[in-house]
Amino acid sequence: MANILLTGGTGYIGAHTAVVLIESGHTPILLDNFSNSTPKVAERIQVITGVKPMVIEQDVLDTAALVDVLNTHDIQAVIHFAAHKAVGESVEKPLSYYQNNVMGTLSVLAAMAQAGVHHIVLSSSATVYGENGVPPMSEDAPLSATNPYGQTKVMMEQIIRDVAVADKTLRYAMLRYFNPVGAHPSGQIGEHPRGIPNNLMPYVQQVAIGLREKLSVFGNDYPTADGTGERDYIHVMDLARGHVLAVNHLLAGNDSFTVNLGTGKPVTVLQMVQAFEQASGKPIAYTIAPRRAGDVASVYANPQLARQLLGFETEYTISDMCRDAWVWQSRNPNGYDEA
Secondary structure, eight states: OOEEEEETTTSHHHHHHHHHHHHTTOEEEEEEOOSSOOTTHHHHHHHHHSOOOEEEEOOTTOHHHHHHHHHHTTOOEEEEOOOOOOHHHHHHOHHHHIIIIIIHHHHHHHHHHHHTOOEEEEEEEGGGBTTTOOSSBOTTSOOBOSSHHHHHHHHHHHHHHHHHHHOTTOEEEEEEEOEEEOOOTTSSSOOOOSSSOSSHHHHHHHHHHTSSSOEEEEOSOSSSSSSSOEEOEEEHHHHHHHHHHHHHHHHTTOOOEEEEESOSOOEEHHHHHHHHHHHHOOOOOEEEEOOOTTOOSEEOBOOHHHHHHHOOOOOOOHHHHHHHHHHHHHHOTTGGGGO
């Protein structure tokens, strides 16, 4: 069992991963600057697991402070979540995204080298496949990006690969997420977007709870089952479990690897809306809006490699995702702000 540092550890995916790490016998240490999260998460994790994880307020750009954390807490592996993640915002603030995401990764790797930590799991994204991939997306597809956020993920992956070539002791796992949704079934932790949500599920949740008037569905003339875009939605608890399998795989002495984490089953926007209506018992008002530039008809994973390497299988259905998201939203209408 290992001490594992989670950068951005109080964020949406980090918090759920911390729960599964604790339940697996590991000790997660959560490092965050709280730019898009809250330290209150640790108390919620304690309610779920009986263990309150250590939380360290620190920015990943402070390399010297990271070295101190890695040494002081005898860290055996780093799961690197800390990154800005909104596509639209990245177009408006590219400097902020390159500074935080790319320079942050450089800082983490430099700190690991100084502290003698040899295992890193990277929170990557299916955005690295760009617009030109043909679904289902396989890990050997050529990489590209259509926005600064996606470009930072391409660069973060390449930096880690280059460092691993130079430093034969470094082992990495690159986890390319598709569309994480849902919440812990307890309703204690979930996604708490600041401002207007950038993703479908939190927006649908806010329409259901009455915080938003209606959903805009961008395009209904795609070559899909109902004309709306289709994506690969994965329950955040399945995603969290994928991280634990990945870190265990590295700690067992296995080679570096890159895998998709998705279900391999595309779901359209309207299918997700209908599933959420059934789960919540609330009508979801929506209007059809023009397609957004850069959107494609269909993006979903080929999940075979994660299955082969890690034994990773998703367990939660779309109904489960909507149920758990609604439990979180209905019990926490303003996220963690009321806690």
